[in-house]
Amino acid sequence: MGALQSLPGKPEYVDLAETTGFSFEQIGILHNRFKQLSHNEETLLRDHFNKIPDLACNPIRLQIIEAFFDRRNFRQNGEGTVEEIGFKEFLVVMSHFKPPSLHMTQEQRESIRRDKLRFLFNMHDADNDGTITLEEYRHVVEELLSFSEALEKDTAKSIADAAMLEVASISMGHMEPDEFYEGITFEHFLKLLNGFEIESKMNIRFLNMDTTTLCK
Amino acid sequence: MAELRLARRSSSLPLTGLMGVVLLVFVFVASASRDVVSENNKTWRDPAGETRGDSHHQTNSTAHKKAFPVLSFNYEHVKKPFEISLWILLALLMKLGFHIIPGVQNIVPESCLLIGVGLLVGGIIKAIGGEAPVLDTKLFFLYLLPPIILDAGYFLPIRPFTENMGTILVFAVVGTLWNTFFIGGMIFAVCRLEGGQLAGVDPLSCLLFGTIVSAVDPVAVLAVFEEIHINELLHILVFGESLLNDAVTVVLYHLFEEFTHEGTVTVVDAVLGVVCFFVVSLGGILVGAIYGVLGAFTSRFTSHTRVIEPLFVFLYSYMAYLSAEVFHLSGIMSLIACGVVMRPYVEANVSHKSYTTIKYFLKMWSSVSETLIFIFLGVSTVAGPHAWNWTFVIVTVVLCLVSRVLGVIGLTYIINKFRIVKLTKKDQFIVAYGGLRGAIAFSLGFLLTNSKMKNMFLTAIITVIFFTVIVQGMTIRPLVELLAVKKKKESKRSINEEIHTQFLDHLLTGIEDICGHYGHHHWKDKLNRFNKAYVKKWLIAGERSTEPQLISFYNKMEMKQAMMLVESGSAAKLPTIVSSVSMQNIQPRGPARHRAIPSISKSREQEIRKILRANLQKTRQRLRSYSRHDLMIDPFEDNVSEVRFRRQRVEMERRMSHYLTVPANRQETPPVRKVCFESEHKVYTYDDSKSPLGRTAEPDPSPPDAVSLLNESSQRANQSSEHRAKRNDELRAKVPDEKEEQDQLKLSRCLSDPGPNKEEDLS
Numbered sequence: 001m002g003a004l005q006s007l008p009g010k011p012e013y014v015d016l017a018e019t020t021g022f023s024f025e026q027i028g029i030l031h032n033r034f035k036q037l038s039h040n041e042e043t044l045l046r047d048h049f050n051k052i053p054d055l056a057c058n059p060i061r062l063q064i065i066e067a068f069f070d071r072r073n074f075r076q077n078g079e080g081t082v083e084e085i086g087f088k089e090f091l092v093v094m095s096h097f098k099p100p101s102l103h104m105t106q107e108q109r110e111s112i113r114r115d116k117l118r119f120l121f122n123m124h125d126a127d128n129d130g131t132i133t134l135e136e137y138r139h140v141v142e143e144l145l146s147f148s149e150a151l152e153k154d155t156a157k158s159i160a161d162a163a164m165l166e167v168a169s170i171s172m173g174h175m176e177p178d179e180f181y182e183g184i185t186f187e188h189f190l191k192l193l194n195g196f197e198i199e200s201k202m203n204i205r206f207l208n209m210d211t212t213t214l215c216k
Numbered sequence: 217m218a219e220l221r222l223a224r225r226s227s228s229l230p231l232t233g234l235m236g237v238v239l240l241v242f243v244f245v246a247s248a249s250r251d252v253v254s255e256n257n258k259t260w261r262d263p264a265g266e267t268r269g270d271s272h273h274q275t276n277s278t279a280h281k282k283a284f285p286v287l288s289f290n291y292e293h294v295k296k297p298f299e300i301s302l303w304i305l306l307a308l309l310m311k312l313g314f315h316i317i318p319g320v321q322n323i324v325p326e327s328c329l330l331i332g333v334g335l336l337v338g339g340i341i342k343a344i345g346g347e348a349p350v351l352d353t354k355l356f357f358l359y360l361l362p363p364i365i366l367d368a369g370y371f372l373p374i375r376p377f378t379e380n381m382g383t384i385l386v387f388a389v390v391g392t393l394w395n396t397f398f399i400g401g402m403i404f405a406v407c408r409l410e411g412g413q414l415a416g417v418d419p420l421s422c423l424l425f426g427t428i429v430s431a432v433d434p435v436a437v438l439a440v441f442e443e444i445h446i447n448e449l450l451h452i453l454v455f456g457e458s459l460l461n462d463a464v465t466v467v468l469y470h471l472f473e474e475f476t477h478e479g480t481v482t483v484v485d486a487v488l489g490v491v492c493f494f495v496v497s498l499g500g501i502l503v504g505a506i507y508g509v510l511g512a513f514t515s516r517f518t519s520h521t522r523v524i525e526p527l528f529v530f531l532y533s534y535m536a537y538l539s540a541e542v543f544h545l546s547g548i549m550s551l552i553a554c555g556v557v558m559r560p561y562v563e564a565n566v567s568h569k570s571y572t573t574i575k576y577f578l579k580m581w582s583s584v585s586e587t588l589i590f591i592f593l594g595v596s597t598v599a600g601p602h603a604w605n606w607t608f609v610i611v612t613v614v615l616c617l618v619s620r621v622l623g624v625i626g627l628t629y630i631i632n633k634f635r636i637v638k639l640t641k642k643d644q645f646i647v648a649y650g651g652l653r654g655a656i657a658f659s660l661g662f663l664l665t666n667s668k669m670k671n672m673f674l675t676a677i678i679t680v681i682f683f684t685v686i687v688q689g690m691t692i693r694p695l696v697e698l699l700a701v702k703k704k705k706e707s708k709r710s711i712n713e714e715i716h717t718q719f720l721d722h723l724l725t726g727i728e729d730i731c732g733h734y735g736h737h738h739w740k741d742k743l744n745r746f747n748k749a750y751v752k753k754w755l756i757a758g759e760r761s762t763e764p765q766l767i768s769f770y771n772k773m774e775m776k777q778a779m780m781l782v783e784s785g786s787a788a789k790l791p792t793i794v795s796s797v798s799m800q801n802i803q804p805r806g807p808a809r810h811r812a813i814p815s816i817s818k819s820r821e822q823e824i825r826k827i828l829r830a831n832l833q834k835t836r837q838r839l840r841s842y843s844r845h846d847l848m849i850d851p852f853e854d855n856v857s858e859v860r861f862r863r864q865r866v867e868m869e870r871r872m873s874h875y876l877t878v879p880a881n882r883q884e885t886p887p888v889r890k891v892c893f894e895s896e897h898k899v900y901t902y903d904d905s906k907s908p909l910g911r912t913a914e915p916d917p918s919p920p921d922a923v924s925l926l927n928e929s930s931q932r933a934n935q936s937s938e939h940r941a942k943r944n945d946e947l948r949a950k951v952p953d954e955k956e957e958q959d960q961l962k963l964s965r966c967l968s969d970p971g972p973n974k975e976e977d978l979s
Contacts, residue, residue, distance in 0.1 A: 030731070033730075033731055033732050036732065037730075049730065052729055052730060054729035054738070055726055055729045055730065057745065058722055058725060058726045058729070059722055060719065060722045060723065060726065061726055064723060064726040064727070064730075094727075094731070097724075097727060099636045099637070120716070120719075120720075120723075123723075140715070140719070141715060141766070144715065144718055144719060144722070144766060145764055145766060145767070155767060158770075159711065159715075159766065159767070159770050162711050162770070163711045163712050163715055166710055166711060166712055167712060192712055193712070193713070193716060195705050195713075196713055196716065198720075200636070200637045201720060202720060202723075202724065203636045203724075204724060204727055204728060204731065204733070204735065205636065205733075205735055205736070
């Protein structure tokens, strides 16, 4: 699907390629998909995402869709949400899922790790206050378990509580009985998922994609 | 053995002396029992001299009326099992000895030591003049190999295996093919050039030889890699390759053996060979999968006969192996497929004890097999007929190394184009260096029928095996240290990581769907949903079938924590992180808590509950009565536990924040069959002025363990996730009115708990 001839001019792609790190080919493919999703309009709305049939059985689809409209993921240090996004924002969000290339220094890897973990953190931290509170974490677990039947709300709560306890233990070490652990900050989050090797796991193969599958 | 303990305290010299004595006994038995293994003519020798005694009795009494033989001797009767058992016992004593002697463990891997022992034993036997037993091929393939493979397959880490499946397959199939043809071809060329003794070697024999010697051996890889604790990716790459190349080896071996008999090769034969490869591998997997499904289905109904559950796992797997061997399919792949398919469903169905049994039996059998294989390898080396040819052997060893290195480098170059996480040079080196040959090569070589070349081939094979296992095995550990290869991370799975693993799975699937790209995650997700919707309903008993993975993981973790408590007992420290963070630190500050004695806050309740639970888990359990087929729950031992209670309560208070918050009262089936350490809960309500009232479903005066504070919501939650509990006789009382006010103190207690006053000390 190298329909490069029908795409807008190259200079725009050069700019995008530089900011996001995708190759021209990948940008072309994603642009096609963008147009498919938005029915050839200029911007994507939440509705367009909601109409993707495969996404319907995903338990965390709301968070995923929100992540696309979250300014914090646009790498411009913005905050809050938007109602519609253009192709550039789409691409920037997608670039969080690029794999690290082979010849990278340790610092580059580290910054990619932070980048990806930041994306996850933003997904959990819905109210944008910089910490993941117990309520937000509970919400995450509930969403994850939302598609299984016979779920009691309290099971999710207890799992989230246990997880929170673990984070607090790892991050704070020792706490007086009267102290209160506000929530998971980004630094704690980093520490928590230290051994998780997210730079190897949170990746999509953009190379050999074919977007011939339908969205609707 | 008391003498071993003594020896450890003094120097290791007497210990080594003891080992020498054991060795000598081993030798005698070996020489006496070689007929068991090699089925030759035997001259039985008396190992211990116990036969002398009774012949006197006999001769004395022949003259008179034959007196009733008080003590008689009949060794023939038990000879075979006796000798087998003695062999195994002595082999294991050797293994034990290696671990006791300090320092040896770090330098030399165990496999080398065992081969050394085998060599020693073989050498001594030969020096004495007896005939040493040889590793019988049937014994190896039918009895010694399956436990090791089953152990590997059942505990195969699925996630890294499937993530790297492409790479593993490429290494296994293409790599082995490359090795075979390269080694075979070059050997043939060398033989032609060399002439003389080697001139008669024909190309097909060379290719056959190449097949045998090029396959990476799972037994050797396991033995060596287990001790170096390398990171998961490399481990699964080398190990997966060693498992999957069995199909290639089987096909090529039979192919070339047929050809050597026929003499000519046609294109049709080659095409048929390729077809055969697919049939062998896919057929093997299919056979294994069928048996796996059968095993899973059977385990669904075993809730009333828990004691025989592990046997089903073993027997179905072994049948899978044998069935595959009947059709000349790949037995190893069948065994792996069976274990992999069976495992998730069996684990959901069997009791915890059966799970432990399965795990330990598999580990035990594979350990014994491995030990025996290596010792036999050593003995067979000394025993077998050898035809040493310097050129041939040296060239073989060199070629093995060279072809392995070239193969890995070349294949990695191609593979890296398709991998997200590329393989670095270090990784490639370890993969190449870890390609060890082992007993499979030896056994296959032994099966060769062409005796002219057989001895020479066999010598070369043995040399290669020795070289890889001893030289490469010994040096791989310092090399790993030198190259600073990433080691296996020691941390245990935390609930956070599990949450995020699942979260990431869904996230990546979602992103793939948004991109419109049906990739890796999409298909995995589809498979999971299919599994959940259809397969689990059939293969998992009861309501566990709808339990989501996160919850089962969480339950497992709670169980592990609880067991750790029981086992640590009065040990001073817990292996967890020492922190005093507890539930109250993370609960959002609600309305002010009433600290009146009757009412305690929920978090306090939970802490108290934890303490009680922890204390009571430590009580020693005794069997009420002994029955061979039942595992009874134990009555409560008042005296001992009470003392320990008081002693440990203080300790427990210190450590209460370590525990996870929620009780996961996982119960197993009716208590008659199981020993529950965290079993039925009785609920009493308590008014502060009166003594504890009982409101239980069962008036049993001596309950087994356990109490839990009533926490209605958790109870409800646990009841829902505790589906098995519903099948029990209701020993657990359900409090009918679940909306009690917070004021009323609800404590549940076990009868042997010292009076209610003590509880207030805790608050």
